[in-house]
Amino acid sequence: MPSLLFASDSFKGSISSTRASELLSLVAHDEWAQVDLRSVAVADGGEGTVEALVNALGGELVHVMVKNPCGADIQASYGLLPNGGAIIEMAAASGLPLLSTNQRDPRFTSTFGTGQLIADALDRGVTDISLAIGGSATNDGGMGAMRALGARFLDADERELAGRGKDLIRVRSIDLSGMDERVSQVHFHVMCDVDNPLVGPQGASCVFGPQKGADEVVVAELEKGMKSYSSVLAKTFGIDVSGDPGAGAAGGLGAAARLFLGADMVSGIEYVLDLVHFDELLEGVDVCITGEGHADGQSVRGKVISGVARRCNRHGVPCVALVGSMDSSATILLEHGVSALVPTVIECGSVEEAMRYAEQNYILAAKRIFSLLKIGTQLT
Structure with a gap:
C-alpha cells in the first residue's frame, strides 16, 4: 500500500x-x-500563511477593523494558535491587492494597519507573534506599524509625522517613550523569503518600489528618504541594520521589526515546516x-x-x-x-x-x- x-x-x-x-x-x-x-x-510566509497554519495547527481566525494602506477602514484577520501564539500576514492590512491601481503610490501608503493587528494580538495576551511580511503596498520603513504601537516619528520642529513613505526624508528623531511595554514581553519572528537590505541598488525602494506604483522619480525620492531614515534609526538604537539581509523586506518593515520589536528573521517556509512537524x-x-x-x-x-x-x-x-x-x-x-x-x-x-x-x-x-x-x- x-x-x-x-x-x-x-x-x-x-x-x-x-x-x-x-x-x-x-x-x-x-x-x-x-x-x-x-x-x-x-506556506512560505506569503499569502495564505495564516490560513495554512490555522488549518494545520487547529487555531482560529480573529477579525479586526483596521486601516488599509491609504487609511480607509477595512476588516482584516489574523490567526491565534493553540500554543498561545499568533500568526499575522501584514498583507491582510497593508497589502498591495487592497488598493486600486490609481491608489498605488508608496509615498502615501502606511503599515499602520499591520501595527493595529499586532496591538490586538497583544490585547489577547499572546506570547509569541509571527509576522509574514510578503505582498506589501508600503515603503514607509515600518513607521506606520510602529506608530500603532506607540512610537512617534518627529520632524525638525518635533512635530509628529504620519509615517508614510513621503515622511522618511523628514524624520529627525524618534520618541520611544510611549511604545507599548508589552512588546518587550513577546517573542517576535519575521517570516521573510527575500534578503534585500534597507538601502542601495538592491534595497527596499529600488527593487520593490516600482512594484508598488513608484516611477523612477519617486523611487529616487524614496531611496533618498530611506537613507536619511536609516541614519536616524542607527542613531536611535545604536546599531546600523541598513545592510542586513531582509531589512528591506516589506518596504523596510523588516528593519523596523528587528529594531523596535527585537524580532528574529526566519525563512518563512522553514519556520512553517518546523511548526507543523513536517x-x-x-x-x-x-x-x-x-x-x-x-x-x-x-x-x-x-x-x-x-x-x-x-x-x-x-x-x-x-x-x-x-x-x-x-x-x-x-x-x-x-x-x-x-x-x-x-x-x-x-x-x-x-x-x-x-x-x-x-x-x-x-x-x-x-x-x-x-x-x-x-x-x-x-x-x-
Missing part, C-alpha cells in the same frame, strides 16, 4: 493549500483501493506531492517547493511538484531535490481561462502523476 504526503502551497486566487490536498486525496482514492494519505497545509510527517512516506501557482528560477529561493524538496531529500523521499504554470527556468528545481515537475495547464489559453478551470486542470494533472506512480510501483 503506497503512502503519500501532500504539502502544497496555495495557488493564489484559485486553490488554497487545504483544497489542493482535498483534490489530491480524491484522485488518489480513485487510483488505489488502499492508500495511506497524509496531508498538511503549508519531518515527522515524512516518516514512512513513499512520495511527497508539493506545488505552488507558478514555478520559475526564483522558486529555489525560500519558496514552498524548494523548502519541501530539501526536507524530502534529507529523508530520501521523492518529491513531485504539481504547479499551476512554469517556465524553462523552473527546471533548476530538479537540481534542488525535486524529482519531477508537472504543470496543470497543458494547452495555450488566457490567464482567465486557467483560473476558471483551475480545479479541473489540477485534477487532471494529479491523475497524470498518480498514473505514472502506479506504473512505477508495478515495475518495482
